Amino acid sequence: MPDRNSPILSVSEITRQIKGTLEEGFSNVAVQGEISNFHRHSSGHLYFTLKDERSQIQAVMWRSRAQSLFFTPQEGMKAIARGSITVYEVRGNYQLDVALLQPMGVGELQLAFERLKQKLAAEGLFDEDHKRPLPQYPVRIGIVTSPTGAAIHDIINVIRRRFPSVELVLIPVKVQGTGAAEEIATAIGDLNSLGGIDLMIVGRGGGSLEDLWAFNEEIVARAIYASAIPVVSAVGHEIDFTIADFVADLRAPTPSAAAELVVPDRADIIELLRNFCYTAHRIVEHRLSTDRKAIANLLRSYSFNRPADILRQHLQHLDELQASMEHALSHKVELTRQAVQSLQKRIESVHPRRILDRGYSLVRRDGRIVSRVKFLHPKDDIEIEMSDGRTSAQIEG
Amino acid sequence: MSAKKQADRESHGSFEQALKRLEDIVDQLESGTVPLDEVLKIYEEGVNLSKRCLAELSQAELRIKKMQKDAKGHFEILDGAGDE
Numbered sequence: 001m002p003d004r005n006s007p008i009l010s011v012s013e014i015t016r017q018i019k020g021t022l023e024e025g026f027s028n029v030a031v032q033g034e035i036s037n038f039h040r041h042s043s044g045h046l047y048f049t050l051k052d053e054r055s056q057i058q059a060v061m062w063r064s065r066a067q068s069l070f071f072t073p074q075e076g077m078k079a080i081a082r083g084s085i086t087v088y089e090v091r092g093n094y095q096l097d098v099a100l101l102q103p104m105g106v107g108e109l110q111l112a113f114e115r116l117k118q119k120l121a122a123e124g125l126f127d128e129d130h131k132r133p134l135p136q137y138p139v140r141i142g143i144v145t146s147p148t149g150a151a152i153h154d155i156i157n158v159i160r161r162r163f164p165s166v167e168l169v170l171i172p173v174k175v176q177g178t179g180a181a182e183e184i185a186t187a188i189g190d191l192n193s194l195g196g197i198d199l200m201i202v203g204r205g206g207g208s209l210e211d212l213w214a215f216n217e218e219i220v221a222r223a224i225y226a227s228a229i230p231v232v233s234a235v236g237h238e239i240d241f242t243i244a245d246f247v248a249d250l251r252a253p254t255p256s257a258a259a260e261l262v263v264p265d266r267a268d269i270i271e272l273l274r275n276f277c278y279t280a281h282r283i284v285e286h287r288l289s290t291d292r293k294a295i296a297n298l299l300r301s302y303s304f305n306r307p308a309d310i311l312r313q314h315l316q317h318l319d320e321l322q323a324s325m326e327h328a329l330s331h332k333v334e335l336t337r338q339a340v341q342s343l344q345k346r347i348e349s350v351h352p353r354r355i356l357d358r359g360y361s362l363v364r365r366d367g368r369i370v371s372r373v374k375f376l377h378p379k380d381d382i383e384i385e386m387s388d389g390r391t392s393a394q395i396e397g
Numbered sequence: 398m399s400a401k402k403q404a405d406r407e408s409h410g411s412f413e414q415a416l417k418r419l420e421d422i423v424d425q426l427e428s429g430t431v432p433l434d435e436v437l438k439i440y441e442e443g444v445n446l447s448k449r450c451l452a453e454l455s456q457a458e459l460r461i462k463k464m465q466k467d468a469k470g471h472f473e474i475l476d477g478a479g480d481e
Contacts, residue, residue: 137412147463156461165412165457169474171464194464194472266454269412273447276419283426284440291433 012089019087022094026085031057031096032104033081035073048073050081050096058095065099069178071213074112078104109209113216116243120218125225126246132230134250134262135198140167141262142191142200142229144184147172150205151234151255158259163266169197174214175204181217188223188231200227201258202244203234215242224248234258356387415450419443 009017033050040046044063049056059081061069073079083099103109120126141159145151152170159166171187174180184202191197202224204212214220215235224231224247233248234255245251252258298304348354352362362385363370370376378397383390422443425431431439463475 135413137416139411156459160459163457164459165453167460167462169462169464190464190466190472264412266457269416270451270454272416273419273451276423276447277444279423280426280440280443283423284436287426287429287433287436 011092015087015089015092018094019089022085022087028082028084029096030080030082032078033057035077035079036075038073038075040072046073046098050079058093059098060095061098061101067178069101070176070180070210071103071109071112072181072217072219073101074115076115077112078108080104106209109213109216113243116216116218116221117246120221120243120247125221130225131249134230134232137264138166138198138262140169140197142194142197143168143170144173144187144191144200144202145170145204145255146175149175151175151203154205154254154256155201155234155259158256159263162260163263163269165266166263169194176207176211176214180214181219184214185217185219185223188220188227192226192228197229199230199232199262201232201234201252201255201262202248203232203252203255203258204236205255206236206240209240212236212240212242215244217243220244221247232258232262353387356385359387361386412450415446419446422446 031050033052033056036049036051036056038046038048044066046061046066046069048059048061050059051057080102081096081098081100082102083097085094086097087094103112124130143152143155145155147170156168159168169191171190173183173187175184188200188202191200202215202220204215206212212235215233221243224233224244230249231247232250232252233242233244234252234257235242235244236254241251250261252261356362364383364385365376365380367383370382376382376395378395380395382393382395384393422439425439426436461477463477465473465475467473
């Protein structure tokens, strides 16, 4: 039976009293349970329910405290929430004001990892067909990482050494702690909006599972999947795979390795260029020598030499003509000479001397031949010529 | 890709294009079907192209920019990684 003498309180009064009792009695509690109905308000405050088989309790984590959270609480994740019970007077309900939220052991994070991995795999975010090839010779490379971490220095060093003909565009982000995943996801989107980026490296140096957790967040996975620019993930030190690694177009074990993978080695290109010069030079030399040989062969060829041959034959014919002409001429001369000789003989045969040889004599008076006796007178001086000479005589008186 | 970005890219001298062109040139030279004056022309082009690339490679200095968003969400590109 209710006590009729109890003092009558207003709703506010009773609420205030309950608030005082509860908040005093549960000012420092640690509650373990399964997270459900998780909701991040745009104000940055987190609202969720912690439950077990029989009960549940509302929980809130204010933005300032949510900063320390390295993971996004997931549905079904078992966690330990530390904080105090507070009463929300407006609604008259109590809630757990969480100062610190931790997954119940690393196993819980691994479970969360596996759950997300299965979910995204089922959605096709890891499909090989979706992976884009990296450009062989990038010009601008986006880098999403911490401006103070070892990763950016490693990347800069490797690229400077291997292939400095590129531009790096760094988007500085937090790579661990609350909001890191959101910053990384936003940066991936921003690089896509900026344009002119050939590929991007998203990553950080090695660390614990908690340190690397941002790269296991769904929001990062979805941003990588949505990126039109090929993404190379570069998280941690080799052994650990993150969700980002599965979605990325290429997974590099470390930031240095990512830098090695995205740019060629300039020594290789120099070798390639030298090789080109050598090969091209050799081909051109060979071509020139082949052409020279072809020309020489052509010059020696039958058909090319035909005109010269014809000319030579004409020359030879000409020589022959000339020779026969000379021959004909000398023959003619000989005949003429012989004719002349015969005439000469004939002329000589009628020469007066031939008569003298036969015993005749010639008589001359005053140098003139006297051919009749009747022309001679007594006492005429005459000259008698015989074959062997001349002598003088006088006609008798 | 916008005209400006295209021009920007070409001024960087895309190795991809240069090496592709050099491959083409070697293929053409090797084919043996190119007339001699063309052979000499593309050979000269190839030699000049590779010289340019070699010069670019040996002189190149890594350019590092940092992109930030201002309060209005506009991008701002600054020189250097900032924290080096």
